[in-house]
Amino acid sequence: MRRIAVMNQKGGVGKTTTSVNLAAGLARAGKRVCLIDLDPQGHASLHLGIEAFGDVPTLYDVFRGERELAEVWQPLESGLHVVPANVDLAAVEIELAEVHQRESILRDALSKAVAEHPFDYVIMDCPPSLGVLTVNALAAADEVFIPLQPHFFALQGLSKLLETTQLVTHHVNPCLRVTGIALCLFETGTRLASDVTDDLALFLANTPPDAPWSGARVFETRIRRNIKLAEAPSFGQSIFDYAPKSPGAADYAGLVREVLAMEHTH
Amino acid sequence: MRRIAVMNQKGGVGKTTTSVNLAAGLARAGKRVCLIDLDPQGHASLHLGIEAFGDVPTLYDVFRGERELAEVWQPLESGLHVVPANVDLAAVEIELAEVHQRESILRDALSKAVAEHPFDYVIMDCPPSLGVLTVNALAAADEVFIPLQPHFFALQGLSKLLETTQLVTHHVNPCLRVTGIALCLFETGTRLASDVTDDLALFLANTPPDAPWSGARVFETRIRRNIKLAEAPSFGQSIFDYAPKSPGAADYAGLVREVLAMEHTH
Numbered sequence: 001m002r003r004i005a006v007m008n009q010k011g012g013v014g015k016t017t018t019s020v021n022l023a024a025g026l027a028r029a030g031k032r033v034c035l036i037d038l039d040p041q042g043h044a045s046l047h048l049g050i051e052a053f054g055d056v057p058t059l060y061d062v063f064r065g066e067r068e069l070a071e072v073w074q075p076l077e078s079g080l081h082v083v084p085a086n087v088d089l090a091a092v093e094i095e096l097a098e099v100h101q102r103e104s105i106l107r108d109a110l111s112k113a114v115a116e117h118p119f120d121y122v123i124m125d126c127p128p129s130l131g132v133l134t135v136n137a138l139a140a141a142d143e144v145f146i147p148l149q150p151h152f153f154a155l156q157g158l159s160k161l162l163e164t165t166q167l168v169t170h171h172v173n174p175c176l177r178v179t180g181i182a183l184c185l186f187e188t189g190t191r192l193a194s195d196v197t198d199d200l201a202l203f204l205a206n207t208p209p210d211a212p213w214s215g216a217r218v219f220e221t222r223i224r225r226n227i228k229l230a231e232a233p234s235f236g237q238s239i240f241d242y243a244p245k246s247p248g249a250a251d252y253a254g255l256v257r258e259v260l261a262m263e264h265t266h
Numbered sequence: 267m268r269r270i271a272v273m274n275q276k277g278g279v280g281k282t283t284t285s286v287n288l289a290a291g292l293a294r295a296g297k298r299v300c301l302i303d304l305d306p307q308g309h310a311s312l313h314l315g316i317e318a319f320g321d322v323p324t325l326y327d328v329f330r331g332e333r334e335l336a337e338v339w340q341p342l343e344s345g346l347h348v349v350p351a352n353v354d355l356a357a358v359e360i361e362l363a364e365v366h367q368r369e370s371i372l373r374d375a376l377s378k379a380v381a382e383h384p385f386d387y388v389i390m391d392c393p394p395s396l397g398v399l400t401v402n403a404l405a406a407a408d409e410v411f412i413p414l415q416p417h418f419f420a421l422q423g424l425s426k427l428l429e430t431t432q433l434v435t436h437h438v439n440p441c442l443r444v445t446g447i448a449l450c451l452f453e454t455g456t457r458l459a460s461d462v463t464d465d466l467a468l469f470l471a472n473t474p475p476d477a478p479w480s481g482a483r484v485f486e487t488r489i490r491r492n493i494k495l496a497e498a499p500s501f502g503q504s505i506f507d508y509a510p511k512s513p514g515a516a517d518y519a520g521l522v523r524e525v526l527a528m529e530h531t532h
């Protein structure tokens with residue numbers, strides 16, 4: 001089972017779009033996939049048409065110890081299971097501030113749930129911050145994927161993000177590794193995109209061999225900016241259902257192929 | 267003095283780009299402006315070339331009660347004063363969790379500082395969350411500007427954001443009003459942008475008269491997507507210095523004019 005946290009504290013870089021379309025793509029390839037929405041905005045849930053309002057059980061209930069993951073995830077037609085979130089989840093940052101071992105609540109809930117319901121992939125969509133929700137995802141994951149918009153602020157944040165991953169590796173989850181960086185919202189032909197891509201390659205080439213991101217690869221597939229990717233959430237669909245012939249669907253299908261191909265080397 | 271919080275918990279919608287270019291534009295128009303960076307990513311500071319590393323005093327020192335605002339802000343050539351931030355600021359969420367009246371630390375620091383150093387505008391760039399840093403900005407502000415990318419997720423988050431503003435109005439700062447919504451990263455000609463803009467107008471038309479956003483206007487100026495706006499931060503400059511003839515500079519100049527014109531009706 002591969003447990004992948006999709007994270008980046010920089011906002012609006014394509015975390016949710018990547019989590020949803022990667023999870024949907026892997027499910028279409030016949031894999032058993034669970035997508036966990038860790039963002040109080042609940043955008044991964046909304047993107048797939050799940051309205052987690054009122055009494056609908058969400059990830060918040062799991063953090064409060066009131067429900068098991070298996071009681072909260074919703075199976076979709078595609079076989080994909082989604083653990084929804086809503087704004088209640090925002091309370092976790094404060095409510096768990098004093099709780100002992102708060103960073104491993106999700107990890108423990110996940111290992112309990114998958115004992116009876118095996119998955120091939122667990123994808124975790126993180127909020128744009130490095131708080132207790134993201135740390136829970138890092139504790140529960142064995143891989144990190146970093147969606148990165150090739151803009152100036154993106155590179156700025158990367159070293160801080162990698163430092164945080166290293167802290168988690170040292171204190172909470174020694175097997176955590178950053179294995180993939182996905183260039184999203186890519187505007188081919190702009191100098192900015194090619195400059196940042198070059199800077200990124202240089203940055204990674206100078207990585208110390210023992211760093212948790214020393215094995216990270218930049219995926220060959222660039223996820224190009226494509227308006228259909230921004231339209232799909234308003235229809236509650238992945239890009240594969242909404243616009244299967246669009247460049248957005250082609251790009252995410254490419255990413256899915258690369259992620260599957262990693263299985264043989266992983 | 268106008269104190270404006272630029273906020274939206276949705277990530278990557280143009281908060282920092284708007285805060286920096288609005289502040290720079292108002293300073294070019296001869297106003298005395300203070301820009302406060304409330305984001306631990308420190309992007310507003312970086313955007314203007316301020317590297318707040320090591321012993322450079324930052325907003326974090328003000329939250330800790332170790333420095334006054336007037337000891338921390340850095341005057342730039344343009345007359346704009348910037349209160350920088352860096353990742354240290356992220357500790358505030360946890361460190362202040364138990365502190366009494368933690369939400370008004372910035373308001374108190376600001377009223378003390380401006381007694382000796384008057385400003386015409388204070389612009390506060392918020393992080394993509396609704397935590398203690400954003401609440402401090404809302405407590406210190408009298409106006410809220412909401413940058414909004416005309417995408418599906420943007421509208422989803424708006425009602426939650428307005429609810430939070432209402433909570434702050436009731437409990438912390440009765441004079442707080444949402445006065446402006448700026449459409450950013452606008453892609454003219456896309457159906458998505460026109461659909462969301464229509465939905466937004468409908469949403470606002472149905473606003474109850476006593477709501478803190480009942481007077482909110484959607485600025486006429488649309489900030490179009492323009493790669494020069496994404497390039498400017500890597501040169502440490504506002505759009506007016508980096509690419510004064512670009513559509514990005516024209517759009518932000520238009521926004522500055524509209525903001526100045528509000529003074530007569532405000």
Ligand SMILES: Nc1ncnc2c1ncn2[C@@H]1O[C@H](COP(=O)(O)OP(=O)(O)OP(=O)(O)O)[C@@H](O)[C@H]1O
Pocket residue numbers: 010011012013014015016017018039043126127128184185186223224225226227228229230231233275276277278394417418419420
């Ligand atoms: N390749 C793309 N082309 C066009 N639009 C995109 C693309 N990827 C994402 N978007 C849109 O850009 C916006 C930001 O993407 P998304 O919400 O996935 O980012 P995020 O990192 O999850 O944001 P947050 O930090 O708020 O969680 C969304 O409105 C989304 O629909």
Ligand SMILES: Nc1ncnc2c1ncn2[C@@H]1O[C@H](COP(=O)(O)OP(=O)(O)OP(=O)(O)O)[C@@H](O)[C@H]1O
Pocket residue numbers: 009010011012128151152153154276277278279280281282283284305309392393394450451452489490491492493494495496497499
């Ligand atoms: N109108 C625009 N045209 C093109 N690029 C833009 C525009 N506005 C902002 N950008 C770029 O898009 C990215 C997101 O913008 P910005 O960082 O200002 O958003 P934000 O809301 O402050 O993000 P965060 O939620 O991380 O604080 C940045 O890389 C920025 O340079």
Ligand SMILES: [Mg+2]
Pocket residue numbers: 015016017039043126127
């Ligand atoms: Mg997201």
Ligand SMILES: [Mg+2]
Pocket residue numbers: 281282283305309392393
């Ligand atoms: Mg910002």
